[in-house]
Amino acid sequence: MLQCNMNASTAPIQHSLEDLLGDLQHARRSGDLSRLALLAYCEVRRWARQAGEQALAERSTELITQSPPASRAAFMAQVDVLIADLEQAHSRVVSQQPPLH
Numbered sequence: 500m501l502q503c504n505m506n507a508s509t510a511p512i513q514h515s516l517e518d519l520l521g522d523l524q525h526a527r528r529s530g531d532l533s534r535l536a537l538l539a540y541c542e543v544r545r546w547a548r549q550a551g552e553q554a555l556a557e558r559s560t561e562l563i564t565q566s567p568p569a570s571r572a573a574f575m576a577q578v579d580v581l582i583a584d585l586e587q588a589h590s591r592v593v594s595q596q597p598p599l600h
Contacts, residue, residue: 562577
């Protein structure tokens, strides 16, 4: 029973991260800068805080609140780094789940 509860407690964090990654990757492929900015500032920050990923929350805030990137390409490069950071966070979240028996 404990194992089921542990899986249930991390599942919402994992699923919301997977949804967020999908949204970010889709917006990145389509080049939707406004959607990327919204996701990076609001959704990534919210998820990171809920998951206890303070450094990731701070990076997502800095991406939007610090001086604007020099170019579109520079912003996209920063978004790519943020996506890579989220993929690493996903690996950490998945590794925290106990194996199913």
